Amino acid sequence: MTYWRFRQNAAVLLAVVFALAPLGAIAAPQSAPSPRKPAVIAPPRPYIAQITKDFEQLQDRVMRTGQVTGMAVAVVKDGKVLSQRGLGIADMTSLQPVTTQTAFRLASLSKAFAATLAGLLVDDGYLRWEDKVQDLVPVFELSNSREAPRVTVRDLLSHRVGIPHNSHDLLLERDEPYPMLVYKMRTLPMVCSVGDCYAYQNIAYSLIGDVTFSVTGDFFHHQVEKRIFHPLGMTGATYGRDALEANADYARPHVRRGRNWVAVRPKESYYRVPPAAGVNASISDMTNWMLAHLGHRPDVLSPELLTTLHTPLVSTPGERHGSPWKRMRLQAANYALGWRVYDYGGHTLVFHAGAVQGYRAMIGLLPDQDFGVVILWNCETSVPSGLMPTILDRVLGLTPQDWLQLDRFPTASGRTAAARKSK
Numbered sequence: 001m002t003y004w005r006f007r008q009n010a011a012v013l014l015a016v017v018f019a020l021a022p023l024g025a026i027a028a029p030q031s032a033p034s035p036r037k038p039a040v041i042a043p044p045r046p047y048i049a050q051i052t053k054d055f056e057q058l059q060d061r062v063m064r065t066g067q068v069t070g071m072a073v074a075v076v077k078d079g080k081v082l083s084q085r086g087l088g089i090a091d092m093t094s095l096q097p098v099t100t101q102t103a104f105r106l107a108s109l110s111k112a113f114a115a116t117l118a119g120l121l122v123d124d125g126y127l128r129w130e131d132k133v134q135d136l137v138p139v140f141e142l143s144n145s146r147e148a149p150r151v152t153v154r155d156l157l158s159h160r161v162g163i164p165h166n167s168h169d170l171l172l173e174r175d176e177p178y179p180m181l182v183y184k185m186r187t188l189p190m191v192c193s194v195g196d197c198y199a200y201q202n203i204a205y206s207l208i209g210d211v212t213f214s215v216t217g218d219f220f221h222h223q224v225e226k227r228i229f230h231p232l233g234m235t236g237a238t239y240g241r242d243a244l245e246a247n248a249d250y251a252r253p254h255v256r257r258g259r260n261w262v263a264v265r266p267k268e269s270y271y272r273v274p275p276a277a278g279v280n281a282s283i284s285d286m287t288n289w290m291l292a293h294l295g296h297r298p299d300v301l302s303p304e305l306l307t308t309l310h311t312p313l314v315s316t317p318g319e320r321h322g323s324p325w326k327r328m329r330l331q332a333a334n335y336a337l338g339w340r341v342y343d344y345g346g347h348t349l350v351f352h353a354g355a356v357q358g359y360r361a362m363i364g365l366l367p368d369q370d371f372g373v374v375i376l377w378n379c380e381t382s383v384p385s386g387l388m389p390t391i392l393d394r395v396l397g398l399t400p401q402d403w404l405q406l407d408r409f410p411t412a413s414g415r416t417a418a419a420r421k422s423k
Contacts, residue, residue: 051394052082055387058404062384063087065409069254069261070098071377071384072283075391078370079296081287090378091252093263103236103250104376105266106279106286107354109361112293112309113224114208114275115157115338119305120227126215129154129308136214137207139179141186148186150194156207157337158198158313163188165199172203178272182207198314198335206273221274231300232292234285241271244280251378253358261379267357277356283376286363290372293350294365310350310367312341323382325389325403345398353385362388371395383409 052075059073070088074081086098121127133151134140142148142163151161167188168181181203191199209220216223221239229237236247244250244266252263270277281289292301293309312334319333319340320326326333332343342349350365362385363374373391377384386403393400 048077048082048395051391054394055391056083056085058387058390059085059087061406062387062404064411065383065406066411067381067383067409068377069379070102070251071375072098072100072102072104072251073375073387074283074287074290074373076287076290076294076372077395079291079294081291084283084287086283090250091263092254092261093252096249098251098378099249100284101236101249101282103238103244103247103280103282104361104378105244105251105253105356105359106281106361106376107270107277107356107359108202109352109354109363110275110277110279111157111205112338112352112363113228113279114205114220115309116301116305117212117220117224117227118153118157118208119309119337120301121212121215121223123302123305127153127211131211133207133211137210139182140207140210141183142190143186143188144190147190147194152195153208153211154313154337155195156205156211158335159200159205160195160198160314161201161204162190162192162194162197163199163201163204164191165201167199167201168203172272173269175269178203178206182210198316202270202273202276206275209273209275221278224279228300229285232288232297234281234288237279237281237285239271239274239278239280241266241268247280249282250280251359251376253356254379255358256380264358266359270356277354283374286374286376290363290365290374294367294370294372309337310339310341310348312336316340323385325386325401328401329389329392329398344392345396347396349392360384364388364392366392366395369395 055075062068063071068088069092070090072086073083075083084100086100086102088098090096090098090102118127122129129152131153132149133153133156134149140148147162155161163185168184171181185204191197212220212223238244253266254261254263291297293306295303295306314335316333316335320330329344330342334341340351342351348367350367352363354361358380359378361376365372373388375384375387389403
């Protein structure tokens with residue numbers, strides 16, 4: 001061992017032993033050269049069990065605000081389930097509680113299932129990422145007849161079709177049939193050449209369902225069930241409103257009426273584009289989904305497929321100007337295949353969020369920490385969204401921030417608060 005290697009190892013040892021001691025209390029050796037500015041030593045990160053306990057207590061505080069009807073949360077680390085909880089009320093009419101088996105609508109978290117299915121079809125030789133969508137779905141046309149034939153499966157699933165963002169979503173919400181919306185895509189202006197820019201889509205994205213039928217002769221949702229839900233043990237996962245309402249344990253969506261939460265029927269509109277927003281799943285199902293995308297089910301999702309799905313394809317700088325935690329933490333934002341990929345404080349965060357009337361959902365994976373968290377809730381509020389960056393900061397040892405600001409809410413009391421105790 002050289003002298004300098006010895007000095008480096010000794011410095012590391014001193015840093016570990018005296019991390020909590022004042023810097024001035026550590027004397028420099030007599031033979032040291034002229035003093036240099038000491039390195040900043042971060043305090044040791046809290047033990048993961050304590051992080052999980054604190055996170056659960058924070059969830060309880062969120063529920064006590066009275067701003068959330070029901071919520072389900074799961075945390076995984078190193079292939080293990082650290083926490084899996086149902087909190088609050090699935091239906092404010094019946095006061096049925098949320099459990100770990102309660103089905104929630106996932107909204108746009110569904111996009112990762114569609115992209116993952118496409119990857120499995122690629123692996124099995126049914127499809128190639130470079131296949132042209134128009135060759136498989138001839139009804140697909142764009143206003144520029146030279147551009148339409150260039151759209152690949154990879155372009156479709158990374159929102160690089162070249163049309164305006166959220167094209168025809170308003171028509172979908174007015175109950176215009178999906179086939180007609182696909183036909184009307186030929187009337188849309190092109191905002192860029194295919195593959196050159198990002199614009200988030202639901203209608204165009206759902207063409208992957210038509211692609212799936214074209215190459216397999218089977219319905220999209222059957223293929224997801226066969227290749228993803230069943231192998232991963234996602235026994236409560238389904239597609240569509242009928243399947244959701246047939247479940248005896250499902251979270252009703254809630255909207256504000258004055259100061260009260262009112263349960264409503266799930267809207268059908270975005271269920272008409274299953275690849276974009278059609279999945280229902282419990283927190284137990286989503287725990288298995290997280291573990292698979294963190295590499296713990298290579299028998300279903302290979303490491304090579306995960307790398308492909310999580311590799312950024314197009315920059316999405318607008319994501320850095322969203323909520324406070326994005327503005328402060330994100331150093332880069334991109335879209336991959338069905339997933340957003342962020343640089344979160346110097347670490348890769350594989351992420352997606354979703355929202356439809358009465359439902360909200362968030363999922364975040366830190367591959368380099370083998371860590372994941374998913375949060376589902378059944379009312380129109382942004383309050384629980386601060387839970388995600390809070391636990392990410394703790395796991396990564398970043399300077400804590402009050403992303404939730406719960407002190408602005410009075411504590412819920414009485415029957416409602418009692419009903420929101422975790423199950």
